[in-house]
Amino acid sequence: MAWFKRSQANIQSENPKKEMPDGMWTKCGGCGEIIHRKQLEQELWTCSKCQYHFRIGSKEYFSFLLDAGSFKEMDKKMRSMDPLQFTDSKPYSRRIDETIKKTGLMDAVRTGRGTIDQRPVVIACMDFAFIGGSMGSVVGEKISRAIDAARKHKHPLIIISSSGGARMMEGALSLMQLAKTSAKLAELAESHVPFISVMTDPTTGGVTASFAMLGDIHIAEPQALIGFAGPRVIRQTIGKDLPKGFQRSEFLQEKGFVDIIVHRREMREQISRVLQHLHS
Amino acid sequence: MAKVILDFERPIFELEQKIVEMRKYSDNLDIAHEIKSLEQRVDQLRRSVYNNLTRWQRVQLARHPDRPYTLDYIGMLLTDFVELHGDRHQGDDKAIVGGFGTLGHQTVLMLGHQKGRDTKSNIYRNFGMMNPEGYRKALRLMQLAAKFNRPVITLLDTPGAFPGLEAEERGQAEAIARNLFVMSRLPVPIIVVIIGEGASGGALGIGIGDRILMFENSWYSVIAPESCSSILWRSWDYKEQAAEALRLTAPDLIEQGIVDRIVPEPLGGAHRLPDVAGATLKSILIEELTKLKKIPVPKLLQKRVEKFAAMGAWKE
Ligand SMILES: [Zn+2]
Numbered sequence: 001m002a003w004f005k006r007s008q009a010n011i012q013s014e015n016p017k018k019e020m021p022d023g024m025w026t027k028c029g030g031c032g033e034i035i036h037r038k039q040l041e042q043e044l045w046t047c048s049k050c051q052y053h054f055r056i057g058s059k060e061y062f063s064f065l066l067d068a069g070s071f072k073e074m075d076k077k078m079r080s081m082d083p084l085q086f087t088d089s090k091p092y093s094r095r096i097d098e099t100i101k102k103t104g105l106m107d108a109v110r111t112g113r114g115t116i117d118q119r120p121v122v123i124a125c126m127d128f129a130f131i132g133g134s135m136g137s138v139v140g141e142k143i144s145r146a147i148d149a150a151r152k153h154k155h156p157l158i159i160i161s162s163s164g165g166a167r168m169m170e171g172a173l174s175l176m177q178l179a180k181t182s183a184k185l186a187e188l189a190e191s192h193v194p195f196i197s198v199m200t201d202p203t204t205g206g207v208t209a210s211f212a213m214l215g216d217i218h219i220a221e222p223q224a225l226i227g228f229a230g231p232r233v234i235r236q237t238i239g240k241d242l243p244k245g246f247q248r249s250e251f252l253q254e255k256g257f258v259d260i261i262v263h264r265r266e267m268r269e270q271i272s273r274v275l276q277h278l279h280s
Numbered sequence: 281m282a283k284v285i286l287d288f289e290r291p292i293f294e295l296e297q298k299i300v301e302m303r304k305y306s307d308n309l310d311i312a313h314e315i316k317s318l319e320q321r322v323d324q325l326r327r328s329v330y331n332n333l334t335r336w337q338r339v340q341l342a343r344h345p346d347r348p349y350t351l352d353y354i355g356m357l358l359t360d361f362v363e364l365h366g367d368r369h370q371g372d373d374k375a376i377v378g379g380f381g382t383l384g385h386q387t388v389l390m391l392g393h394q395k396g397r398d399t400k401s402n403i404y405r406n407f408g409m410m411n412p413e414g415y416r417k418a419l420r421l422m423q424l425a426a427k428f429n430r431p432v433i434t435l436l437d438t439p440g441a442f443p444g445l446e447a448e449e450r451g452q453a454e455a456i457a458r459n460l461f462v463m464s465r466l467p468v469p470i471i472v473v474i475i476g477e478g479a480s481g482g483a484l485g486i487g488i489g490d491r492i493l494m495f496e497n498s499w500y501s502v503i504a505p506e507s508c509s510s511i512l513w514r515s516w517d518y519k520e521q522a523a524e525a526l527r528l529t530a531p532d533l534i535e536q537g538i539v540d541r542i543v544p545e546p547l548g549g550a551h552r553l554p555d556v557a558g559a560t561l562k563s564i565l566i567e568e569l570t571k572l573k574k575i576p577v578p579k580l581l582q583k584r585v586e587k588f589a590a591m592g593a594w595k596e
Contacts, residue, residue: 075596077596078594078595078596079594079595079596080593080594081593081594081595082593083536083593084525084526084527084536086525086526087525088512088513088525089512089513136592137591137592137593137594138592138594140591140592141592141594144589166480166481166502166503167502168502168503168508168511168512168526170502170593171501171502171525171526171527171528171532171536172500172501172502172526172527172528172532172533172536172538173536173538173591173592173593174502175480175481175484175500175501175502176484176538176588176591176592177591177592178456178457178460178481178484179460179464179484179487179488179588179591180588180589180591180592182457182460182461182464182488183460183461183464183465183488183584183585183588183589184585184589185461186461186462186464186465186585187464187465187585189461190465205481206480206481206502208453208457209452209453209456209457209460209481209485210456210457210460211457212453212457213451213453213454213457213458214457214458214461227448227452227453228441228443228447228448228452228453228456228481229441229443229447229448229452233443234443234444234445234448237442237443237444238444238445242445246445246448247448255449255450255451256451257451257454
């Protein structure tokens with residue numbers, strides 16, 4: 001059972017406490033190396049020793065993917081309405097308020113326009129820190145508007161995903177966001193504007209079963225967990241341990257669902273290159 | 281008579297049994313009078329139970345093993361049905377059935393999730409849980425319908441997409457996403473009917489259409505109440521609360537702007553009088569199709585995207 005323990009440790013998505021801590025020193029989730037904050041930032045939040053990719057948010061992605069100062073955020077103030085008045089251990093409305101306060105984010109995605117090597121793009125990036133990057137009405141609407149903007153301006157669309165799936169607290173309305181974003185992407189496809197889907201750790205559930213898997217080009221960060229059902233559910237279903245590397249980027253590429261696995265350090269350059277081929 | 285009796289059906293069932301017993305001795309006039317009063321009582325009881333169902337009770341009715349399934353509706357609604365098999369790539373997913381048949385005077389493609397009624401048939405049907413090849417089979421049939429300009433009717437009844445190892449390997453997420461993408465722009469009318477359980481992406485994977493109908497005692501949500509309970513309450517015991525919180529019944533979904541129309545069921549549920557449920561669905565489908573076929577295709581597709589684009593609740 002030795003490998004089972006090891007694979008357990010590898011399943012980062014089952015451990016939600018992986019966001020960047022505030023201290024000056026951080027322990028690498030891959031090799032245990034203690035890394036200084038400055039160095040980590042320089043390495044785009046990856047470990048130079050084992051290439052482990054730390055989980056980061058929209059702020060960080062925008063900072064190294066887009067030309068400096070080019071980002072113009074869209075729909076900045078959009079927020080959830082708690083349409084079902086949902087309550088589990090606490091009311092959803094309170095959960096939203098507290099998460100906004102804690103993260104400084106309005107919901108689990110930020111969208112906007114910017115440039116990459118002077119090429120205009122529409123970009124969306126999910127934040128796992130906001131209720132597990134779950135997709136409810138706000139995520140669906142903001143992504144849909146980003147798709148509309150890409151179509152209107154004929155600017156390529158880039159969506160960076162990181163999500164545990166659809167947001168339970170908005171019930172069927174969350175489920176309908178899969179339909180909504182996919183329908184919008186079908187419209188975009190008809191106008192021949194490229195859409196690059198970037199999958200980071202983790203991209204699972206409803207997000208994978210909609211826009212994340214509908215890219216013209218699928219890029220994944222190394223070792224990211226990507227799938228429909230979560231590993232725990234699959235393990236329960238089959239009653240067996242999962243093979244090593246199951247549902248990781250490399251596995252998905254092997255099975256034919258990911259075009260390129262790109263180290264964060266080369267992400268900007270690779271996206272730029274793809275756009276040059278598809279949209280110049 | 282139903283073979284499986286749910287808890288809240290029990291008092292009704294017992295009264296009905298008593299009436300049956302008494303009828304055996306109904307030569308006596310005194311008993312005839314008693315029978316009549318018992319019949320009134322059971323009728324009252326039915327009304328009070330079935331007009332005040334909790335959300336969890338509706339979930340139970342939606343899962344009732346005697347409830348009509350896709351093949352039952354196909355048998356009741358269509359003539360000259362030709363079932364088609366396979367995705368022409370991986371295999372034939374038995375959790376979904378589909379084919380062409382005549383509804384009234386027109387050929388339609390009807391497809392839907394298929395559950396089994398006993399252990400053996402449930403294993404054969406994988407409990408109505410599709411694999412990627414099932415979604416790709418559905419996609420192939422829908423594209424065939426579009427090629428020959430035949431309307432599509434999909435029936436939703438699944439506890440979810442199959443969460444298995446091979447399903448992931450073969451791209452469960454991609455298969456569902458692809459269907460959402462293609463169905464959004466499929467150039468023929470599509471009517472979606474939730475006939476039983478509409479669990480999450482597994483149901484939605486054949487659930488994009490111009491009209492979304494829902495049987496009175498079916499449910500549709502982002503997650504099953506039990507799973508929601510286990511995640512948010514960290515225990516399986518809060519399924520009733522989860523069902524309430526998720527607001528997953530037909531009237532709830534009308535209110536949320538997701539479902540267009542409720543298909544009424546006979547008192548006590550579709551399993552009590554399947555023929556009645558079938559006849560109701562048939563007349564509603566013919567009525568809806570007649571309306572949809574009058575809309576020019578570009579307009580139909582535009583309205584279809586707008587329909588889903590309007591779903592959600594946000595403020596800014
Ligand atoms: Zn490391």
